[in-house]
Amino acid sequence: MLSIGEFSKICEVSTKTLRYYDEIGLITPDQINPENGYRYYSIKQLKKMLFINRLKSYHFSLDEIKAILELDKNQSEDHLYSALHSKRREIQSKLNAFEYTLNQMSADILAMEKGLSVLSYIDELEVKLVETQPLNILCMRQMLTSDDHAAGYGKYFSRLYEIIAREKLTLLGTPMTIYHRAEYNPAGNDTEFAISIKETVKGTRDLSGGLCAMSVLKGSYSQLTSVYAKLREWVEVEGYELVNSPYEIYVTDPNHATDPEEIITEVYFPVKKK
Structure with a gap:
């Protein structure tokens, strides 16, 4: 048996953290001395702790790790395999975002070296006045906070595509989002997810056409606020x-x-x- 101090030293996890892991049921001491409360871990628990550390290094949350540990062996292997693939995609996405940010910073530094403003890129955004055609859209409308938006895009568009596939509807366009809001509200914004289709069925409505100021963003969605600012200024x-x-x-x-x-x-x- 290993004392909590020995276990802590081998696994490079503080005793405070080990006590917290015990509280949340992540890994509990194999034995606790009833007289003095000393905690002891078995040699077998070293591998479990190393596994926890490994998953933490992959940026799994404690809740995610606990869920994996609570599954039986057969389920755990399949779930872990799937979870690792999902986490790898998540991390790769963040790496791509960081690379994009670094490129932006490099562009800003270069602009400043030329005596330009870091916001000079906004002047390069083009605004066009276009006449749009009416669309028949299959849509879902939800109140979403800014934190919910990333997950919301995948969730609600997936549901719309499922309806299109199930009902064998004719797809006419790519996904779109309509923002029914007078102002930004961090507590929740009225957001409509939609896809243009040919048929008129339950869940569809007309999106009227007409005159629009339009701009195109080529890049990360994080830059959309700049496009909105440019359009509002142009209007x-x-x-x-x-x-x-x-x-x-x-x-x-x-x-x-x-x-x-x-x-x-x-x-x-x-x-x-006007």
């Missing part, structure tokens, strides 16, 4: 006003883009002349 300067909710059309599926620069998003502001 004001050119003497137009918003007449309906702005919307985004995702020309590129982010799941199929290996580089954030490959992601193309169109942003539309329905407008009319």
Whole structure:
């Protein structure tokens, strides 16, 4: 048997952390002396602790690790295999985002060396006045916080694609999001997920066409706020006003883009002349 101190030293985990892991049921001492409360771990528990450390190094949460440990051996192997693949995709996505950020920083540094503003890229965004056609959209509308949006895109678009496949509907366009909000609200925003289809069925509605100020973003969704700022400025300067909710059309599926620069998003502001 190993004392908590010995176990802590071998596994490089503090005794405070080990006590916390015991509290949450992640790994409990094999024995506790009833007289003095001393905690002892078995040699076999070293591998379990090393496994926990390994998963932590892969950025699994304690809840995720606990769920894996609680499965029986057969389920655990399959679940772990799937979880590792999922976590690898998640980390790769973050790496791509960091690489994109580094490239942006390099561009900003280069701009400053040339005497330009770090926001000079906004001036390069092009705004067009376009006439859009009416669309028949299959849609779902939800109140989502900013934290929910990333998961929401996959969740609700997946549901729409499931309906399209099940009902054998005719797909006419790529996914789009319509924002029914007067202002940003961190507690929740009225968001409509939609896909253009041919048939009129339950869950569809008309999205009216008309005059729109439109701009295209080539890059990470984190830059969409810049596009919105550019469009809002253009609308004001050119003497137009918003007449309906702005919307985004995702020309590129982010799941199929290996580089954030490959992601193309169109942003539309329905407008009319003042």
